[in-house]
Amino acid sequence: MAPFPADKIVVNMLFGTEKHIDYKKEMYGMLKKLVSLLLVVVLLSISSFSFAFANDEKNQNSNAKVIYGKVNPNYPVYPDGTVKIVVEPPIASGTLVPDDNANGTASTIWNITLTIGSYFMKTAGNIIIDIATTVYGLTESHIAKNRGASVYLYHSYTYRYKDANVYHLSLNLWKTLVVEGNREWYRHVLYSFAGTDGSTYTDRRDYTEANGYPPIHIDAAPHYYDENWITQQAEYNYRMGDRITEEYGWR
Numbered sequence: 086m087a088p089f090p091a092d093k094i095v096v097n098m099l100f101g102t103e104k105h106i107d108y109k110k111e112m113y114g115m116l117k118k119l120v121s122l123l124l125v126v127v128l129l130s131i132s133s134f135s136f137a138f139a140n141d142e143k144n145q146n147s148n149a150k151v152i153y154g155k156v157n158p159n160y161p162v163y164p165d166g167t168v169k170i171v172v173e174p175p176i177a178s179g180t181l182v183p184d185d186n187a188n189g190t191a192s193t194i195w196n197i198t199l200t201i202g203s204y205f206m207k208t209a210g211n212i213i214i215d216i217a218t219t220v221y222g223l224t225e226s227h228i229a230k231n232r233g234a235s236v237y238l239y240h241s242y243t244y245r246y247k248d249a250n251v252y253h254l255s256l257n258l259w260k261t262l263v264v265e266g267n268r269e270w271y272r273h274v275l276y277s278f279a280g281t282d283g284s285t286y287t288d289r290r291d292y293t294e295a296n297g298y299p300p301i302h303i304d305a306a307p308h309y310y311d312e313n314w315i316t317q318q319a320e321y322n323y324r325m326g327d328r329i330t331e332e333y334g335w336r
Contacts, residue, residue: 165254168319173246181239191234201240204302209236213278232279239273249319262322265309266333269300304334
């Protein structure tokens with residue numbers, strides 16, 4: 086039988102047989118392999134280009150401050166010798182220093198002048214009236230002056246510090262080279278008195294910043310309020326090898 090025109094005859098010489106191969110199927114199979122090979126080549130080219138682009142971008146940014154998304158801790162934030170003035174949070178002494186007191190019949194102690202150093206002065210009667218009015222809403226007529234009364238004065242200290250810190254570029258840290266310290270005095274009163282209503286009123290009164298009162302006195306450091314002087318002194322101390330200047334108002 087004659088083969089089809091599109092067929093190729095393969096003769097098996099050993100067994101004397103013939104085999105027909107379809108050209109169309111053979112060409113279609115070869116075309117599929119060729120397309121697959123081209124697709125692999127294109128994907129490899131794209132991957133190589135992306136990798137090269139990423140490396141190029143990384144090389145361009147190698148000198149930036151940000152390294153792998155983190156700030157380089159060695160990168161200087163401030164110029165060497167920069168001065169920064171910092172006011173520290175206040176520190177309370179937490180203890181009471183006793184001052185004047187008066188204790189006895191209200192009428193007897195009424196006109197005795199009580200003091201805290203030379204910074205506060207008021208009579209025992211005026212202290213009692215102030216407390217009776219502001220705390221209890223009473224007037225002098227509500228106080229039984231023929232009964233007992235007492236007034237004890239105290240003061241406490243609150244310390245405030247102002248520091249001049251100087252930046253050291255080589256160490257990447259701040260050093261405190263100037264300290265100015267103030268000490269504030271606050272008044273405290275322990276009291277008792279009798280009311281005409283038959284009640285005894287007693288408590289303590291804290292005349293502190295937290296309750297809206299200013300200090301009765303401040304032991305001020307010589308340059309606490311002069312920040313120009315503090316800055317210049319810090320710069321000088323830095324040039325002199327990190328000298329430290331400390332000034333306190335109570336020394």
